[in-house]
Amino acid sequence: MKLNPTREANLALLASCLWPFLNLVNYNKSQLEVEYVLVLLSVPVLLFVCGIGALRLLGRFSRRDETPRFTFALAIAVALFFNYHAIYDVLAALALPRINYAYLTLSTLLLLAALRFFNPAVIRVSLVFFVVAGAIPAFEAMKYRSGGTASSAQMNARPLSPLSPETRKRNVYHVILDSYPRDDQLRKLFGFDNSRTLDALRNRGFYVAAQALANYPSTFLSVSSGLVGEYLLGDGDEFQDMLQFADLMRGNNPMIRRLKLSGYKYVHAQGHLYTICVGYEDWCIDPYQQLLSSRDLLDVIVQTTPIRRFWRPIVRGSAVPLSYLQARLAAILEAEKGPLAVFAHILPPHSPWTVTADCRPRDDPALAWSESTKQHFLDSLTCVNTQLTQFVGFLDSADPEAIVVIQSDHGTNSLLAADSAVKRWTAEQFEERFAILMAVRVPEQCRKWLYPSMSPVDVPALVFACLEGKQPVYRPYQSFLVEVPTDKEPGRVKRYRRAAR
Structure with missing residues (x-):
């Protein structure tokens, strides 16, 4: 030729x-x-x-x-x-x-x-x-x-029944603040006193679980298990695809499906790739309204080139801040008369830390943990706290009868080395990563079902118990360490048993 x-x-x-x-x-x-x-x-x-x-x-x-x-x-x-x-x-x-x-x-x-x-x-x-x-x-x-992966269809296999017509259908708000630590860890690791924010929550009728713990250290498993109300992966399980859990986090999960079956409209506020709007929602809260932010794409591409030596990669993503969530919910509450089920994944205070304590864009954003970036995290947390206080005040006046769960998916990881295998986690690393915020506002008759060591998998049982007036059936607490999959090795899950205290 x-x-x-x-x-x-x-x-x-x-x-x-x-x-x-x-x-x-x-x-x-x-x-x-x-x-x-x-x-x-x-x-x-x-x-x-x-x-x-x-x-x-x-x-x-x-x-x-x-x-x-x-x-x-x-x-x-x-x-x-x-x-x-x-x-x-x-x-x-x-x-x-x-x-x-x-x-x-x-x-x-x-x-x-x-x-x-x-x-x-x-x-x-x-x-x-x-x-x-x-x-x-x-x-x-x-x-x-x-090759195929476990799907949300498999995880949603059980039949669902709607709430009875007599049920009082209160609005349900489920807000995830990514990487928000429990207050004792904030004091111990960062010297940060969070009592002012927690007192503001308590003054608005929230129960703050003083010993709350996550079930998994990773967002994709912590949030998805919390929406299903089950431990999706157990001791010794392996997995290949983290996105198999994304569908659950985007609204195709038993809790939201049952609420929608009962006449609820679903409001979804996206946080990042795992929780983008894909069509399960009736209302999508997304300030960017685009598939992939230009800065995300640019950061990823630059990391393959020599320019990465001179580039500060800050993947901002299409993260919805609490202030924007509040503004959009105010408009939706005006427009919708029926019951609402709201799920919001708020990326801050998780990295990248891009704002100052007064919520202004900072000139020196950071992505990774170091002694010099701990203040970046605390500034981001302070900004979140300001917006959180305003948000619960808004809910108190706009929707005082609603069921509200504000929690984190996991804590920080300033003590955890990037290459820490599950078998090498120390007790201090576990406490930092698993100790989470868990704040719940429920009707008075449900408060007897709240307890100090609540975890994410308790949330669906609590929500439906409060709606139906039935005793919740909580699953015994378990915690699991997770190694994410690589090109050569599958992801692995290992049971972690805390020492008696």
């Missing part, structure tokens, strides 16, 4: 643009929905189109047509630039000194070779390489998706 240098070079450029982004999709395959993949893969296509356009414009000023040569060199440059993190890891594994200098030297030599030894045969070999290199992660991602 006769070689066409221009066509082969163009195809090599397209394949080299797609390759690193297919790697990115494969690396994040357990967390990306199809629509996110499409958004991510639109970037290399745009990059290819812009590259071809720029090269054609450059070709107009050349005495002879060198466009295929420069197209091929650009294909090599794109592959080197967007695979920086992978090349860096290889060079680091070789124990080379001054890794960035080695990367720069390697890149320069390859680009000079691409320009000097350009010929149709080299283009063909490079094209085959880029196609194969991109096909491998694409195949792995598709195989992963087609």
Whole structure:
């Protein structure tokens, strides 16, 4: 077959643009929905189109047509630039000194070779390489998706019955404040006195569980189990896909399904990827109204390139602050006359810490724990506390008869090293990560069912007990440590038994 240098070079450029982004999709395959993949893969296509356009414009000023040569060199440059993190890891594994200098030297030599030894045969070999290199992660991602996972349909298999017509259908608010610690941990680890905020909650009729503990240390299992009212994974269980739990967190869970079956309208306020609005809700609260925020996408892409050395990645996401939730709920309460079931996943005070104590955008946002960023967390917590106090005041006046649960999914992890396996957790690390806020406002007749060591899996039983006037059946408390899945190993769950106190 006769070689066409221009066509082969163009195809090599397209394949080299797609390759690193297919790697990115494969690396994040357990967390990306199809629509996110499409958004991510639109970037290399745009990059290819812009590259071809720029090269054609450059070709107009050349005495002879060198466009295929420069197209091929650009294909090599794109592959080197967007695979920086992978090349860096290889060079680091070789124990080379001054890794960035080695990367720069390697890149320069390859680009000079691409320009000097350009010929149709080299283009063909490079094209085959880029196609194969991109096909491998694409195949792995598709195989992963087609393998099947436990679904919310399986977890929702039991038949549900609506509440009786005589039931007083109070509005139900379930608010998750991500990574909000219990007050004793705040005092112990951060020297922070949270009594003012907790007293404000108590003054508004909230019961604050003084010994509340999470059941899991991870959002995807803590929130989804709390919405189902069961331990979704137990001791020794393995799992591959964290997104199998996302559907439950987005509204397709037994608690919301039963409330909707009973005539409730579902209001869903999204927090991040796991809790985006996907259509189960009657009302979606999302201040950004977009699929994937441009800053999220930019941060993810930059981390594959040499620019990451100079970039402060702050993944802001489409997080709904409590102040925005309050404003939208005020409008929804005006518009809706029927009962409402509200679920809100509020990302703060979880990182990234992007605001000051007075809720203004900060100039030095932070993402990871260190001694210098603890104040970032406390500033974010202070901002949340201000909005939380205003929010409960709003509910007290706008919906005083409602059932309200305000809790965190887990605590902080300032003591937990990134590589801490479940078998190496200390008692102090457990207490920090599992000690959570649990504040509940229920009708007076239900308060006898509240107790100090409540946990997220108690919430559905409590809600329906209060609505139906029946004694709740709580599951015995259990806690589990979680290792998330990797490309090589499945996720694992291990029972954690606290020492007697």
